[in-house]
Amino acid sequence: SEKLRVPEALTFDDVLLKPKRSTIEPDEADTASQVSTNVSLTVPILSAAMDTVTESGMAIAMARHGGLGVLHRNMNLDQMVEEIERVKSADELIIPLEDVVTVDPETSVREADNLMAREGVGGAPVINTNGEVQGIISSTDVRPHLEVDENDPVEKAMTDEVITAPQDIDARDAFDLMYEHKIERVPVVDDENLLVGLVTMQGILQRREYDQAVRDEDGQLRAGVAVGPFELERAEAADEAGADILFIDCAHAHNGNVIDSAREIKSTVEADVVVGNIGTREAAKDVVDFADGVKVGIGPGSICTTRVVTGSGMPQITAIAQVADVASKHDVPVIADGGIRYSGDAIKAIAAGADAVMLGSYFAGTDEAPGRVITMNGKKYKQYRGMGSVGAMQSGGGDRYLKDTDEDDDYVPEGVEAATPYKGTLQSELQQLVGGMQSGMGYVGAESVPEFKERAEFVRVSAAGQQESHPHDVVITDEAPNYKPD
């Protein structure tokens, strides 16, 4: 029958990268990649918009290490705005006025000392009632010594010839200024000498530590945010709060209403808009004219039951390749979302045409993911659940599955609630992931992501070949940091 003359679709384990002549050492492989029209990443990796994966703690860590966190949307708009602001301000060069500890010139030395100790700062600008900078006081100025009594006003103990910086100072100049004057902090003032913020040496050194960090033009960390397919209000609030990319969070974005709504969101906001998820060439054709990126994945997720519950889906390598065929012609970046268990899967996704990959389970066990560590049978785990699981849908966001979740007793879930082994810090997980991907680029002989996509070729793997790929005929005695038997 015609019906049964069906095309084949492949996933990660069906293919391997063909090794090619190479002059590239793995650590020379440059992983920088475009993730949407206006945002590129140092490492092409995103953490999933799930309530057991990405809140501000994860998003800050992801951006600091060169990737991007996408905040989930099981939270109200106020919480979301707060979360976005946390990410955006995490590594800010200039601490904004509202967060700066200041003291009044008349305050007693004792009070100032107590205040600084309480707030955990080593010094504070001294400002008058107009907000003009009069001096700066540091905890060493208030230590008991001969000239100053603890009941004296701060103005007697402060440094009054204070070095200040203009609002447009950059990290380099701020460092030089502080180094030259041997000072730890510099008040930032406007033209009228009114205090607008503070730069600290500690802040600058912290920023330097993250030399891979993904930042916007103002030096703030980049943040991604999930919005429901019909949540125009959330989209506007996220945009207003400074989100860099909005991710339309839908399990099946190839739907007329979703596409219309996504188009409307795109025309309203300044942020980039990534549309997803999709998994076919036809879906890609319907969104590439307006999307700043497309996200691919219908059913590959580790906690996802879409394929068994609905009988539909698309094995991930084929889904990526189909979408990328169309999207690449329109210069629309492709994000492969779901099903990645190993660094090898991630680099195969890129070989199939993705520009970046999104992972959930891989990161859910790290310290930076929300939720606490639980112990079962002596082993440590963290909770990890699908956003289409009953529990997650009860916390909001069921419209991802295009269902009316006001009637909350008749959910048809498309995900499960689970636990994943506890893994320690995100940094060490990312290091293994990125390192493995770079080695993959080395095997193919490509120095950059675009060159890798060009050069990579797949071979098809048989069941016997797949068995050969994994450790076999041995008993593993010491667990490797990047391999766990299924």
Ligand code: RVP
């Ligand atoms: P994985 O990395 O395999 O754990 O997959 C994570 C992805 O699974 C998410 O980014 C999302 O696209 C998808 N997901 C999230 N919840 C569900 C579900 O409940 N079915 N699926």
